[in-house]
Amino acid sequence: DAGITQSPRHKVTETGTPVTLRCHQTENHRYMYWYRQDPGHGLRLIHYSYGVKDTDKGEVSDGYSVSRSKTEDFLLTLESATSSQTSVYFCAISASTGAETQYFGPGTRLLVL
């Protein structure tokens, strides 16, 4: 597996609380992505980053924000968690865009009560 870690791996939180998930890579890859995985929906892109401090929205970005202050870390924040954000969150990295493999992290399982 590529050098990608996610923390925490599991989290239970309450509705209305802020939550931050961390993705850390040791590959020095430029591109990083956050996806969520839900039954029947496959994986859907939340936000992505194409460089330090360069981020943009994906398909399902409402209620989420991201930050990337250094190459190796990409943070995903749920500003005020809702039950609909209960999901498995995967981070991915890529050395370049277009026809280049994306490597996924181990995932974070989030339960919002």
Added chain:
Amino acid sequence: GENVEQHPSTLSVQEGDSAVIKCTYSDSASNYFPWYKQELGKRPQLIIDIRSNVGEKKDQRIAVTLNKTAKHFSLHITETQPEDSAVYFCAAIPGGGTSYGKLTFGQGTILTVHP
């Protein structure tokens, strides 16, 4: 934006049989089509990919075919084994210089190989 449809949603085969999973995409400018395998509780892992300038690619028991005219691509697994049981996802990257590698995934196919 890009839309990827994947069929079937579940597929059950006997060990040794072949399995075929099909995906269609909407953006004719899409140029990269990976397939991921995800075992229960694990991360998606790339098993094969194909680029738009290639019609077919093989890797041992796995092959992928691409029909750009019809905008569909398929995963073929021959001589299936129980360890092939997993969820398989197709994906596509939309064309254009600002795609930034944004994958659009199909809904997934649960493949079960019975011994």
